[in-house]
Amino acid sequence: MTLDAHQHFWKFDPVRDAWISENMSVLRRDFLPADLAPMLRQNGMDGCVAVQADQSETETRFLLDLAAQNDFVRAVVGWTELRAGDVETRLEYWSQFPQLRGFRHILQGEKPEFMLDPAFLRGVGALGKKGFTYDILVFPRHLRAVRIFLQKFENQKFILDHIAKPYIRRGLIAQWKKDVGALARHPNLWCKVSGLVTEADWKGWRQRDFKPYLDAVFEAFGSERVVYGSDWPVCLLAASYAEQKSILDAYLNTYSPAEKAGFWGNNGAAFYRTE
Numbered sequence: 001m002t003l004d005a006h007q008h009f010w011k012f013d014p015v016r017d018a019w020i021s022e023n024m025s026v027l028r029r030d031f032l033p034a035d036l037a038p039m040l041r042q043n044g045m046d047g048c049v050a051v052q053a054d055q056s057e058t059e060t061r062f063l064l065d066l067a068a069q070n071d072f073v074r075a076v077v078g079w080t081e082l083r084a085g086d087v088e089t090r091l092e093y094w095s096q097f098p099q100l101r102g103f104r105h106i107l108q109g110e111k112p113e114f115m116l117d118p119a120f121l122r123g124v125g126a127l128g129k130k131g132f133t134y135d136i137l138v139f140p141r142h143l144r145a146v147r148i149f150l151q152k153f154e155n156q157k158f159i160l161d162h163i164a165k166p167y168i169r170r171g172l173i174a175q176w177k178k179d180v181g182a183l184a185r186h187p188n189l190w191c192k193v194s195g196l197v198t199e200a201d202w203k204g205w206r207q208r209d210f211k212p213y214l215d216a217v218f219e220a221f222g223s224e225r226v227v228y229g230s231d232w233p234v235c236l237l238a239a240s241y242a243e244q245k246s247i248l249d250a251y252l253n254t255y256s257p258a259e260k261a262g263f264w265g266n267n268g269a270a271f272y273r274t275e
Helices: 022-027 033-042 057-069 087-094 112-116 118-130 140-150 174-183 207-221 241-254 257-272
Strands: 003-007 047-051 073-078 100-105 133-136 158-160 189-193 226-228
Touching: 003 226, 003 257, 033 047, 033 241, 047 057, 057 073, 073 257, 087 118, 100 118, 112 118, 112 140, 118 133, 140 174, 174 207, 189 207, 189 257, 207 226, 207 241, 226 257, 241 257
Parallel strands: 003 047, 047 073, 073 100, 100 133, 133 158, 158 189, 189 226
Antiparallel strands: none
């Protein structure tokens, strides 16, 4: 099985989607399953995981509706207010939807200390009781806080989105590599190899730009805890679906068939239970 474990759908709303600025005009339209399906087929992908882009329960319902209507949408990573006093009740409600496998908060938009807030920690701590995963979306400046955060949860399944968005465009790697290596020591943390091209020079990236970062991630997590994600349609800012995938095809050229099968689908299917 092959699986794109990170992509988004939306019906573009200029107010809600204010993060899509004028210089990101390629994204200022609707992106729905009918748009993604041919991209998946052309690139040998059997299915995908739809990840929230808006922090609302309306977004979670929207993605679940799309998953119910499209078999290739194998799982959903939604949003709910994990700081809510009734978080257990909320999670009990969401547990009735089998395609909802996990949750995410856009931590990259918060101060690092947000993830250490007692109310947020309590909410994350409730996820595992219902079998939910958690996607960690952060910038490198958050990684020291992530280290403290992970120490509080030994059994909760986590995945680090976009390899924590290193500064590929600027060629900065030393501190990010050190921090990611420390995080990878937690066996319950996986890493999503996604979002690379948008952290590089959108117009002038080269294959060689990504190798040091990929080397660091594969060395830290091994081939069993790395998961492929396209970050479509956000990747279109810098590359087509096929172009972003080609970076990883080339990188994995020397890996074994089993390691490739893990990366392109089996690892993601195991993490999100889409097998």
